[in-house]
Amino acid sequence: MTTTTIDRAFMKTARARIDEALATVADDLGIEIKTGSGSYDREGRFAKLALDLAVKGGDGVTLDRSAIDFQRYASRWGMEPGDLGARMDDQQGEVLRIVGGRPRASKYPIVLETESTGERLCFAAPMVRAMLGRYRID
DSSP states (O other): OOOSSOOHHHHHHHHHHHHHHHHHHHHHHTEEEEEEEEEEOTTSSOEEEEEEEEEBOTTSOBOOHHHHHHHHHGGGGTOOGGGTTOEEEOSSSOEEEEEEEOTTOSSOOEEEEETTTOOEEEEOHHHHHHHHHHHBOO
16 A cells, blocks of 8 residues: 555554554563554645553553553542442443543543443543442442
């Protein structure tokens, strides 16, 4: 595959190919590698693509920066570090899981992920505490 310009479609294709290649490197090194955010210039001559690397824990689970931040700052939001990974029902048929925290976000610091699509959503801490109290699945 050759290209003369870098555009959105090319970046999407390139990211998928890069993810495939990085999977073998990650397995060889025993770490997790994910492609992060990317950008390209207006003229389509160059692009940047970030990589996120994380060490796997003893249980094989990888904690990204957001998950570590949640464990570190959980008490600030009125939760326990053990609430990371907690599952809850949103009463609309969707199961949400706590996957991280954003300590610099004042309004919506808690990161939840939908189990069906993997979409990440940010919620206010009081809302998540209420959902944990009433709709916790675990």
